């Protein structure tokens with residue numbers, strides 16, 4: 001079977017904001033924020049005694065007003081916890097764009113969620129996202145991603161969780177994430193091999209925007225599609241770093257134009273002002289222009305203050 005060349009989803013996922021679903025004020029704020037996706041968290045940001053109240057909050061929020069133009073993801077508690085099953089019942093009732101499973105260790109974890117969604121007759125549009133944040137999750141990243149190729153799999157995206165991974169491994173937080181980069185790249189390889197998306201971990205020090213910028217630049221260079229965020233102040237820089245800039249758009253448009261010339265029919269490789277361009281660059285250029293178009297449409301819909 002051919003490997004998919006592009007992520008299965010072409011959605012914008014530059015900025016993926018986590019919102020503790022226990023907090024109605026923060027939930028309400030998501031309507032006015034310019035993030036691409038929102039993770040409604042039922043897991044680590046919610047105290048054990050508040051889990052039931054949180055599910056009620058989230059149900060009321062989903063039923064109050066649609067969250068226009070943003071992907072909606074619900075992060076559940078693990079199925080091995082006493083809250084996981086009730087969280088999945090809520091997912092089946094609310095039908096978000098995706099359910100995010102924490103602490104995924106092996107392919108069976110994904111299959112179990114897939115089975116629950118199928119048993120609940122959840123539409124195919126309800127996808128599965130996986131937190132890769134345990135030593136076993138990193139070691140099994142490729143096998144977990146491969147589970148996304150099985151018939152009917154809904155697996156769509158990996159989100160790295162470095163808080164848990166640091167806790168489990170003892171790696172210290174350091175600028176540049178020197179000792180974590182090999183594991184992060186393992187995640188990138190796994191998602192690219194199986195056509196999934198990759199979202200980089202949260203950055204805890206949300207007042208330190210310079211350091212956040214540096215981490216976004218690094219994550220973009222590594223190949224991540226976007227970043228999981230914890231605070232609204234992180235949205236604008238994430239959108240900037242993970243969105244194509246004007247020169248990248250111009251270059252992509254030039255590649256598309258070059259291959260649209262009938263003179264390139266039957267050619268896989270052309271000379272563009274002294275630089276070799278292959279048809280594989282055309283696929284990348286088309287993806288980039290597609291994303292740029294989505295961003296432009298968003299800006300147009302929102303007016304001059306959106307990023």
Ligand SMILES: CC(C)(COP(=O)(O)OP(=O)(O)OC[C@H]1O[C@@H](n2cnc3c(N)ncnc32)[C@H](O)[C@@H]1OP(=O)(O)O)[C@@H](O)C(=O)NCCC(=O)NCCSC(=O)C[C@H](O)C(=O)O
Pocket residue numbers: 017018019020025026027029030041044045131133160161162163164165201202229230231232
């Ligand atoms: C970290 C916070 C607790 C800080 O909150 P707060 O003290 O309220 O910050 P501010 O006063 O600066 O907030 C300014 C306004 O912005 C709103 N706000 C803040 N955060 C959010 C948010 N995430 N979504 C929506 N709105 C937000 C405040 O309500 C203020 O609004 P207003 O009152 O109108 O001025 C807080 O930011 C927070 O709770 N963040 C998210 C925490 C979270 O989701 N944690 C789970 C994800 S982390 C993770 O997954 C780790 C991973 O698993 C791993 O292992 O690595």
Ligand SMILES: [Mg+2]
Pocket residue numbers: 044102131133161163164
């Ligand atoms: Mg975690």
